[in-house]
Amino acid sequence: MDITRLIIVAVGGQGNLLSSRVLGEAALLSGVPVRMSEIHGMAQRGGVVESAIVFGDAESTIISDGEADLLVGFEPSETLRALNKCNSKTVVITNLSPLPPFTVAIGKGKYPDLNKVQELIRAKTSKLIAFDAVALAKEAGNVLGVNMVLLGALAQTGILPLAVDNIKETISTRTKKAFAEVNLKAFDLGFAAAGIA
Amino acid sequence: MHKLLTDDPGQKMLLLGNEAIARGAIEAGVAFATTYPGTPSSEISLNLFEISQESDLYFEYSTNEKVALEVAAAAANSGLRTFCMMKHVGVNVAADPLMTLAYVGVKGGLVILTADDPFMFSSQNEQDNRYYAKLSGLPMIEPSSVDEAKELIPYAFDLSEKLQEPVLFRTTTRVNHSTGVVTLGKMRPRVTKGGFGKDPFNYVTVPAISRKLHVKLLKNIEKAEELSEKSEYNFTKGDGKWGIICNGVSYNYAADAVTELNLSEKVKILRIGFSHPMPKQKITNFLKGCEKALVIEEGEPYMEEAVRAFAQEAGLTLPIKGKDKELFSQLYEFDPAMVRGKIAKYFGLPYTPPAVVNLSDVPEIPQRPPNLCAGCSHRATFYEIRRAAKELGMPTIHPTDIGCYTLGFMPPLSMGDFLICMGSSVSTSCGFSKATDKKVISFIGDSTFFHSGITGLVNAIYNNHNFTLVILENGITAMTGHQPHPGVDMANFSLSGYGRISIEELVKGLGVKHITLIKPYRVEKSVEAIKEALNYKGVSVIISQEMCTLYAKSLKKLKARPFYVSDKCKNHRDCINEIGCPAFFIEGEKVRIDPVSCVGCMLCAQICPEKAILPVKSEK
Structure with a gap:
């Protein structure tokens, strides 16, 4: 089957690994071949966490520069930093709520202007879906549900070879029971937001 | 289960x-x-x-x-x-x-x-x-x-x-x-x-x-x-006059490239999964059916050397390439597009590389390097060592070691000058203190000390060296994900039947004459004790004891009590410039503390010249 390549970037602690896990399990449930890779260890201490997920008939577990079909960024400056993974046909989804890196606080660098970030991404890729995922996560009942909000937005694009119901079923069976309902609500809010963003 | x-x-x-x-x-x-x-x-x-x-x-x-x-x-x-x-x-x-x-x-x-x-x-x-x-x-x-x-x-x-x-x-x-x-x-x-x-x-x-x-x-x-x-894990895939020999993840990239470049009738792949000893006959037979061959392997030309030797022995003269300025490097990891491009280049195929978006007008994005966690006790220890050495006017060299605390080499702490391998902080301190006139203060974590720091310390005592070793005892192997080590209380893992080694007693037993225990979150007391240790001629050891913040959190032993920056702040910014805790951020030219990240270690509150950093609850 055709190959779909997805990159997810986030800051350590934002729950990126759980969202890739959900997509992997949903692929297994859907009978879609899936391979993923991620980087652990030193990079996780407040650094950037990048996951690559390859759906379809490929052997590789990583994605080269310019070859992502989809890019999901949990943090706007990290979305911009990962633009090297994109080409003119890439669809990009980003949270707009910034987590400025510590280097900004100590005066080593300036956080990019959010309008400029969106303008740049929009000009270089086929589509940008951008909204405040933190606000929606809060609305769903858990500020840590940003990952589920963005999964909802991702599902809305219809680009993944996964049925929306399979992703939702995976969320209810594979995330902590106490949070399952809130997670599904976050997913639905993200799905709806992507439809109008 | x-x-x-x-x-x-x-x-x-x-x-x-x-x-x-x-x-x-x-x-x-x-x-x-x-x-x-x-x-x-x-x-x-x-x-x-x-x-x-x-x-x-x-x-x-x-x-x-x-x-x-x-x-x-x-x-x-x-x-x-x-x-x-x-x-x-x-x-x-x-x-x-x-x-x-x-x-x-x-x-x-x-x-x-x-x-x-x-x-x-x-x-x-x-x-x-x-x-x-x-x-x-x-x-x-x-x-x-x-x-x-x-x-x-x-x-x-x-x-x-x-x-x-x-x-x-x-x-x-x-x-x-x-x-x-x-x-x-x-x-x-x-x-x-x-x-x-x-x-x-x-x-x-x-x-x-x-x-x-x-x-x-x-x-x-x-x-x-x-x-x-005979191994089925040294297998051939596809058929053609061009040969690719590869191993590990390079096989995935080569196999995908053959599909994407439509080469399945032109290229055959020999995947080596049993790589020592190399299957000489299998490789020789593979080469005999090839007009030219490419070896794809990350790292060193391990297979390439063998393949060339086998070809020479069999009198085969086909071109064989692998590591080459124009092809594959010994550096870093490979990726699918890079391998695809090199395969196309070597076999002379038309190829358009992926069209990466033009990044020339993207502004520089501030770096997000890994950092010690908010409230990490290593930060407090590093700050105190730096201050003590500064107040004593001692020019210093800081050999460091392998663990989270290696990150202390980054500004603003800048505590880390030399590192080669596990345990090297102690032994290189011996060398630096003999070869230079600077005060040597080295850092090693508890797990790393048990791993390979002890022999270096024995050497230091025996050969009568002169330096201060700081053992950062956070009660766990933190960097790799909180594994136990011989100094850990296994009750934290709900396990019994283990021994436990006290670093203090061990160091005493090795013959260290000057041992100082500090609680790094008590700044003034620690700085004074550190000064005394630094002034000692001979080997002195400082054991800085405070549980890894992340680990304490996971054990529910840490009750976070966040602090905030009150109106007394006069923007000296010692907090940011001296300790650089990631809980700080700037909002409208003022320093703020993220209450979610702050665990209430009180390091910043103790060094603030205006005493402007206060616990959140006193705000009410």
């Missing part, structure tokens, strides 16, 4: 490479497992540690890799299936037992896993441990994918028992930390009690016996070569 103990052959499960390897060990009937944790291998042992708590699998976190391999060597020579895992540089530590264990061999299967780290995602070098197979004469197995990693572990154990030799199992980060769908197999029952048959004339490696054992090893290498020739 642990998910990796699921007894349902045929079930498909989504597993991390390291989980798949642990499952492979369970399916192989591994009864005995030893390790020292190290990324990218750590989750293998973490899973086996968990499994050992609900089964009769014996598992231990050994003090270091040399110890782990020696413990494993005895278990395997008592007939047990034994698994010993480590990161690539750990094999350097274990190299001494490894080389002679190859002479002695094993009775029960022994698989030694080396997790190599091309690109050095979390390592100090990217050495290619395939050369350890060549150096020791031991067979080497290399999987390309997550599911194959699981499948190859039982294969490696069978191989080990067939040859009565340890087998080296080499992974790279992109196998360990990839995730894929794995089909569960049957679990072979564990045999957990063995017997040691005394046979000193084959086990005690004095020269006369080793001379005989080396002959045996060479015969075993010949047998291994026959098995490598």
Whole structure:
């Protein structure tokens, strides 16, 4: 089957690994071949966490520069930093709520202007879906549900070879029971937001 | 029940490479497992540690890799299936037992896993441990994918028992930390009690016996070569006049490239999964059917050297390339597009590289380097050492070591001047203090101290060196994901039946005459005590005791009591400029503290010249 390549970037602690896990399990449930890779260890201490997920008939577990079909960024400056993974046909989804890196606080660098970030991404890729995922996560009942909000937005694009119901079923069976309902609500809010963003 | 103990052959499960390897060990009937944790291998042992708590699998976190391999060597020579895992540089530590264990061999299967780290995602070098197979004469197995990693572990154990030799199992980060769908197999029952048959004339490696054992090893290498020739894991795919020889994850990139470039009728691939000894006949026959050949391997030209030698011996003159300025580098990891591009280039095919978006007008994005956690006690210790040395007017050199605290070398703490390997902080302090006139203050974590710092400290006492060693005792092996070590209270893991070593008593026993204990969150008291230790002529040791913040959080022993910056703040910014805790951020030119990140360590509150940083609750 055709190959779909997805990159997810986030800051350590934002729950990126759980969202890739959900997509992997949903692929297994859907009978879609899936391979993923991620980087652990030193990079996780407040650094950037990048996951690559390859759906379809490929052997590789990583994605080269310019070859992502989809890019999901949990943090706007990290979305911009990962633009090297994109080409003119890439669809990009980003949270707009910034987590400025510590280097900004100590005066080593300036956080990019959010309008400029969106303008740049929009000009270089086929589509940008951008909204405040933190606000929606809060609305769903858990500020840590940003990952589920963005999964909802991702599902809305219809680009993944996964049925929306399979992703939702995976969320209810594979995330902590106490949070399952809130997670599904976050997913639905993200799905709806992507439809109008 | 642990998910990796699921007894349902045929079930498909989504597993991390390291989980798949642990499952492979369970399916192989591994009864005995030893390790020292190290990324990218750590989750293998973490899973086996968990499994050992609900089964009769014996598992231990050994003090270091040399110890782990020696413990494993005895278990395997008592007939047990034994698994010993480590990161690539750990094999350097274990190299001494490894080389002679190859002479002695094993009775029960022994698989030694080396997790190599091309690109050095979390390592100090990217050495290619395939050369350890060549150096020791031991067979080497290399999987390309997550599911194959699981499948190859039982294969490696069978191989080990067939040859009565340890087998080296080499992974790279992109196998360990990839995730894929794995089909569960049957679990072979564990045999957990063995017997040691005394046979000193084959086990005690004095020269006369080793001379005989080396002959045996060479015969075993010949047998291994026959098995490598026949191995289904050295397989050919596709057909054509162009040949690609590859291994590990390079196979994935080559196979995808052949599909994407529509080369399946022009290119054949020889995938090497049993890479020592290299299958000479299989490779020679492969080359005979090729007009030209390309060797694709990350790291060193290990296969390329062998392939060229085989071609020369068979009188074959076809072009063979691999490592080359125009083709593949020894540096870093490969990626699919790069491999696709090089294949196209070498075989003269038209190729358009992926159209990466134009990034020229993207403004510079502030870096987000890894940092010590908010409230990390290492930050407090580093700040206090720096201040004490400054107040004493001492120019300093700071050898550091391997762990989270290595990150202390970054500004604004800047505590770290030299690092080569585990334990090197202590021994290099000996050298720096003799060779220079500067005050040497070195840093080592508790786990690293047990791993390989003790011998350096013995040396320092014996040779009467002059420096201050700071042992950062945070009660856990933090960097690799909170594994225990010999100084840890195992009650934290709800486990009993372990010993516990006090670093203070150990250091005292080694003959250190000046020992200082500090609680790093008490700034003024610590600085005064540190000054005294720094003034001591000879070896002084400072033990800085405070539990890893993340670990304390996970044990629910930490009640975060966040602080905030009150109106008394006059924007001196000592907090940001001196300690650089990631809980700080700037809002409208004012320093603010993120109440979610702040754990209330009070370091900043103690150094603020206006005493403007206060606990959140006093705001009310």
